[in-house]
Amino acid sequence: MVSVLLVDDQPMLRLGFRAVLDGQPDIEVVGEAGNGVEALTLTSALAPDVVLMDVRMPVMDGIEATRRIVASGSRSRVLVLTTFDLDEYVFAALRAGASGFLIKDALPAELVGGVRVVAAGDAAVAPGVTRRLIETFVEHLPVAGAPNGTDPRIAELTSREREVLVELAHGRSNREIGERVFIAESTVKVHVGRMLTKLGLRDRAQAIVFAYEHGIVRPGDA
Missing domain, CATH: 3.40.50.2300 (Response regulator)
Structure with a gap:
């Protein structure tokens, strides 16, 4: 229950x-x-x-x-x-x-x-709504996190995990991420899980916030 x-x-x-x-x-x-x-x-x-x-x-x-x-x-x-x-x-x-x-x-x-x-x-958080939230509000929010690369947790990510984090932060679903980086959707899920563990985050919502606050992605990025 x-x-x-x-x-x-x-x-x-x-x-x-x-x-x-x-x-x-x-x-x-x-x-x-x-x-x-x-x-x-x-x-x-x-x-x-x-x-x-x-x-x-x-x-x-x-x-x-x-x-x-x-x-x-x-x-x-x-x-x-x-x-x-x-x-x-x-x-x-x-x-x-x-x-x-x-x-x-x-x-x-x-x-x-x-x-x-x-x-x-x-x-x-639906991917489409995530995109609109990012586009509408993130440029006007104060950045509270450390600049890109200075948080020691970021250095623990593999290049693939970081790539997945970037795609996730743009509001893309596991299927969309897999299509963009040429891996299976099930593999995307594995990378997301490992990335969340290394960063000490609970879920995708926190990962999106983390990526923007730490400058891993910025508003307007493709």
Whole structure:
């Protein structure tokens, strides 16, 4: 069973999400929170597989709550809810450690699929949306990481792993990456896994942020 904590300040939305998720044979909603502070408390107590996190909430917003959950070393993965797919808070959420995001008016199948993907350890960020996020926001965000090549973790990557990271950061799927670098999709998955381990990252979403913050790729690159 995939356990889920719902975090949203609107009770009616939580009710709708619960109805969809509890209707699945492999998903169970284990708790609900109305703000970021409650989310921290319940995440610590319940250790859900996935925290479905709203961004705009009173007391503590979803960005800060996500940052604190990730910093605590919790095994719970955060799936952020946003009103618009180009919401300026989405990239901030990914930078804070979220494993992906969903639009609040997503279809029930998209909600269920997103929860399952994140629970399985992948990132629920569609390649096309990733590209638009990069194009729209990354040029206006402060670069907080070290410049290209100075982070010792980068030196541990093989040339192929670095190549895969570059392609991934452009929002390309495993299939697209394989076609561009002439390797099988299954081999791409292996390289992605090794790259994430060496960089100490949890998923593809964090890898995209890492690549841009460390200058491995830059906005406007092909």
